Amino acid sequence: MTKEIQDILSLAISQPAMSDQLELAKQDLVQVPDCLDFNLQRFTYVKPLPVEDVAMVMYEPAKSGKAAAIELRYCVAGTTYCTNPACNDQLCAEGKKQEQCGTEKVSTVDMVTLRFKPSFIQGLQKGNTSNTISLFEATGKKKAFVKTIQPCTKSKLVLEQMVHHTYEGVLKNIFLQSRALDLLLYSSDQFIQNDTEERYGCRFLTQMEDRAKITKARDILLEQLDSPITIRELAKRVAMNECYLKKGFKAVYGTTIYDYFQKERMEKARGLLYEKGLSVSEVAIMMGYSCISHFSTAFKKHTGLKPCELLFR
Structure with missing residues (x-):
């Protein structure tokens, strides 16, 4: 495992040694031109693991003529029902019941990383007349940072869609870009407001x-x-x-x-x-x-x- 995965797993799994039980079941690397790099890694495990959903916001401010850079990392618990990638936590894509879906459901840990290209972030900021031009510079401090947050419920639904979609080619790029923008919006809301109730809609x-x-x-x-x-x-x-x-x-x-x-x-x-x-x-x-x-x-x-x-x- 890369250091990036180990870092977020240490936050998601309270007992780090248990992460050795994970087996890579799926990997998807996609470069959406002039927008972002998308990396999905789905791990399966047999024995129960106490997985807590975690997100990391990594920010590099604009400097030396370069635009700000933003990276979002997510580690969320999931479920797969069969080998059909479209089958998700809700039901089988083919309308089958669990016992007809090919295999028993398997618990998973989904790692999703979104690296937005600096030129794309710069394009989003064009025409912004505010003194705080960066999405994540709510405090006015233009410093690099890594912040850990819990994915809001809206983000988790988007992540499930990104893991279980069936698009290919250009449509896949369009889909990933649109969902990535949703995650960028929800993450910026969480970071700026930093309010637990806003994250979940219900404090409990x-x-x-x-x-x-x-x-x-x-x-x-x-x-x-x-x-x-x-x-x-x-x-x-x-x-x-x-x-x-x-x-x-x-x-x-x-x-x-x-x-x-x-x-x-x-x-x-x-x-x-x-x-x-x-x-x-x-x-x-x-x-x-x-x-x-x-x-x-x-x-x-x-x-x-x-x-x-x-x-x-």
Whole structure:
């Protein structure tokens, strides 16, 4: 392992010696012209590891005619379900259940490094009339530094997208650049404001145990898309206060529990109708609807089409 990886792993894993259990499973190096260098390294491990999500902001101020340089490093815990790179923590890309996805799910540690090219940072600053032209010079001190922060929930969602995307060629460059700018924005917000509640949207989500409960709630929803569950029952199953569960879920996934459930539910229904060729009544029953008209209304609200219209496409 490189020194850079060892440095951030020492922060992410409380017992450094345990990092020897990591095995490199995937590596992706991408140079986006005139923008950034992207480096993804995904490690797997067999024995449980206490991984804490960590981010490092590395900044070099402008000097001697050179533009400021910024590097972002992330170490986050993840999950892979099979050899299909598009399969992510949420569900299999092919719509399969975990037991059908090829292998059992494997815990991972994802290392993502983004090195923004100085010319790109300089281009972002053109036309800025503020005295503090650098994104990270909130204190007015133009000195190089390395700062450790916890990735905000928005950053973690973006990182998951970057790890599990399926784009190639020019589209891959466009995708990585757009997501990298999201991370640059979120990191600058965290650094400038340095506010824990702003990072997570809910102060209690700074605790790994509470974030794990939100993830567990999401997993439960995805496991039973055909059997709606009340928020009260969901809260009981993850051992969390209902109010905290609703606030935390929206902070992490950007939507309410109900809207998230309905979106995933209708996406599954779309696949059953369009790809499997099942009838509207069959899909309605499989999705837990006793009334076909109620299913049709929900489906149209999400897709803009009636279920029967999708069958003829």
